[in-house]
Amino acid sequence: MLSTSARSDRSDPPGTIRVWHYDGVNGLRRAPVLVVDGDRFTLAENGASDGPYAFADLLARDAVAGETVFGLKGRTGWRIGFPEGVPDVLKPLLPKPTRYGGFIDRIGLWPAAAGSAVIAAIVVVIVLNSPSVLARAVPPSVERQLGDLMTGDFGDRSCAGPNGPQALSALVERVDPGDGDIDVRVVNLPVVNAVTLPGGHIVLFDGLIRKAVSPDEVAGVLAHEIGHVKHRDVMESLLRQLGLSVLLGGLDGHVGGYTNALLASAYSRDAEARADDYAMTAMQKAAVTPLPTAQFFTRLSKGEDAKGVGRLTAYFASHPMSHDRAAKFLASAKTHKGDRPALDADQWASLKGICKTDPEAQKKPSFRF
């Protein structure tokens, strides 16, 4: 067996220190003496001498069981260890081991932790708040290109039944007069919803139009989506999502995911509330009654529990509670005077049938490439 402990009974000459040593070339554990020569040293064993090496090239490794260990720059596996601790004369020449790493060792654990916490707080605030500023800084043309890239022409799903597009334009013109930048389409999907995509593209799904009781109800939804376009909400949420996923990427998958969902949905609820406010103002200007929109939300709210669990899970929801939204639209009706229908009966009929009467859109969706 190889000796693994230095023998203290042997008297070494002064200026020499017994160490154990791996040269990193083979696995033999050697027991040379370290001979100090100013800021350099050699390792002597059985009459042979290895070195000289500079103390400055040593790298501190972790001390294990009282043994201090050093490596050498650029030499994998090269180690010397001081089984009886480092003699006092050598201490000033040897590097200190790292503990936490980098700057934390220089300034201490608690100052580093406090400093990092402050920086972290600033980063979080920036990441959460800059998207609203950045989104407005993105030129509309760039956003439009992104939108075109994502949506294209919606394949052949965009409906254009007789007089349908004209009725739709009339509705857009009514709630958002004189704005040529907004592109509204009806897509033949049986979904009771509407979405805003980057670049001012608004998609109303046919399911929503068919379920709507009056053109005023569609006008309310449309005004809400236009609110998103005006506030650049889609761009903002894209940027925020990007920021959050990079920021929270370091966290454990689940923790990061939940935090992300919680933060993102909080901002989303704000954006929805703002879009609602925009819609109410726009409808008042256009003299379109908000009551059908309020009823629409009342219908939606049937499925939710406004007090118990519903309130709690609302923190994870992307939209405010339908119950509250209905109440707001209802209240805004009080300020309205002389409301007129958003579309006349013919226009409304054309809009209702925009997909049904479009032979192109009625084709079964094909599996296209």
Place this chain on the structure above:
Amino acid sequence: MPYDSRDDKAFAFDGDWREFAPIALTNLLLCVVTLGVYLFWARTRERRYLWSRTRFIDDRLEWTGTGLELFIGYVFALVLFAIPFSLINFIALNGAMMRGHEGLAALIGFVMYLFLISLTGVAIFRALRYRLSRTLWHGIRGGSDAFGLAFGFSYLWKTVLGSFALGLLIPWSMTSLWNERWGRMSFGPHRFHAEARAGSIFLKFLLFYLAPIIAFFVIAILFAIFGVFAAMLGGFPQGGSEGGGAPPEGFMVILFAIGAAAYLLFFVVLGVVALVYYSAYFSEAVGKLTLGELQFAFTATTKDWIRLFLGNFLLVICTLGVGQVFVGYRNWTFFIRHMHAYGEMNLDTLTQSTTREPGQGEGLLDAFDIGAI
């Protein structure tokens, strides 16, 4: 000189959780205040401790990796793969869907999925290679000359093939992938050899495979029995003051309780059976691994594995998540406790590894959030 560890246990751990606690807790603190950036340094500190308290034959292991290289690896993987992937997913996939090109979208999704599987293989290979290259024993390190691309391809086709035949080839794909990646690894001048066989663990896999089906039938029978029982009892309350109509609340509670119990039982049983298989797989895999004249063995029983997982679970739950910082410690000590080696290691011929040292860490593994054991 030859070492023979037939009498002594070759692997031993002499650390102590109280000694580890300051490391774990300061790691947690620093990870929180740096929004997780410290994670890479934390992992390095943890490994430095665990490795240094692990003795193999006559000397301790040493972890030589750094937090910085792990961090750089992560950033690389994020920039090279994770971000382009999200963009492709976001723009190309969405765009194709929105244009009504479901076929194209499905094709893009499918190709991306295949690419992701191979990348997972590359990540697993490179993480193992990195860990061996940063592990020092007697001043000698391990490593591999392969980059892991070939393994990524094998991982793809073996995983796909493994899921054929209703998943019955999974034991084969697991063992053959184990053999393939360890066969490319070395320590010092010696190459690892792995000859794990699927045959010996196939019966246990079959148990795992059939458990959900059996559990489903047992639960269905339980419900049927309860249904008959409830129908029989249902005759009685009608004479009472409330009269018939809606089922009494008690029944609903019992029904709900049975449902919940069945649900829990299903996952507990499945988890336990999965461990029966996994412990057999791991014993087979390690047991057929050799390095030069050394043979390895892993002796944890299914009961040991269950204790490990249950312990980790309770540790995390009872400390409201803080105990998570000790899970790595528990896993490592479990591993070392049950790890054995037999045979000889000649130190004269144990020369330094000539494999290329990888520049950075387990970035791919981190970027895709793949756990590793």
